[in-house]
Amino acid sequence: MKLITNCKHCQKEIRVKSMSNDRPELAKEMGNEFTLNCEHCLRKDRYSANEVKAKESKSIKIFSLLVFLIGTGFLACFFRDFVFISESPKFLFYVCATLTVPAVFYGLLTKQDRDKVRDFNRYWS
Ligand SMILES: [Zn+2]
Secondary structure, X not given: OEEEEEOOOXXXXXXXXXXXXXXXXXXXXHOOEEEEEOXXXXXXXXXXHHHOEEEOOHHHHHHHXXXXXXXXXXXXXXXXXXXXXXXXXXXXXXXXXXXXXXXXXXXXXXXXXXXXXXXXXXXXX
């Protein structure tokens, strides 16, 4: 999750550097009003915690995708003999396991971030 607000002058996104999980926490950490510098038009202005919103973080999505790809590759190697060579009756089971486990991990990781974003945007300070 990342915290952002829109610049009052150019409307572009400004990143708020805070690890807060909700608006009351953000207000406690940064004060009710705080000054932010826009990286795009370089103008300073005062913003309040209620003007900040949460967005899903790209790095978590990329990380989750990597976990998914590496996990799939790892399991495919692990089950290689069963999945690609043998005509084991458990063939389908191994194919499913190879895809399901990383997919579940991927889902859990991204869901956690989505939930945090939803929680942040729900509470107003
Ligand atoms: Zn700006």
